[in-house]
Amino acid sequence: MKAVALPGHAPGHTGYAFHTDEDHFLFFGDIVHVPALQFGNPTFSWGYDDDQPTARATRLKVFHDAAEAGTWIAGAHLGWPGIGRVVRKGEAYGYEPVAG
Numbered sequence: 001m002k003a004v005a006l007p008g009h010a011p012g013h014t015g016y017a018f019h020t021d022e023d024h025f026l027f028f029g030d031i032v033h034v035p036a037l038q039f040g041n042p043t044f045s046w047g048y049d050d051d052q053p054t055a056r057a058t059r060l061k062v063f064h065d066a067a068e069a070g071t072w073i074a075g076a077h078l079g080w081p082g083i084g085r086v087v088r089k090g091e092a093y094g095y096e097p098v099a100g
Contacts (some may be wrong), residue, residue, distance in 0.1 A: 003016060027074045080092075
């Protein structure tokens, strides 16, 4: 397990990456606040981010990297079951929760 800096939301905001031989996982708190809006428009900011430009850049990087690598993501605001994958949808992204 490795701590990953995810700046923009609050000072010291951190996620955790975990890698197995088969899968990659990223656990995070507040890079996504409103999944229904922010996957389709990752530049949409939320007033609770201390540094909105940095939070946008972090979100875009996480979405891009997760979609490219097939990384599983788990986040506080993702809704049930709270874990899934980021998929590319043209210039935007989508979230596909794990089948439960």
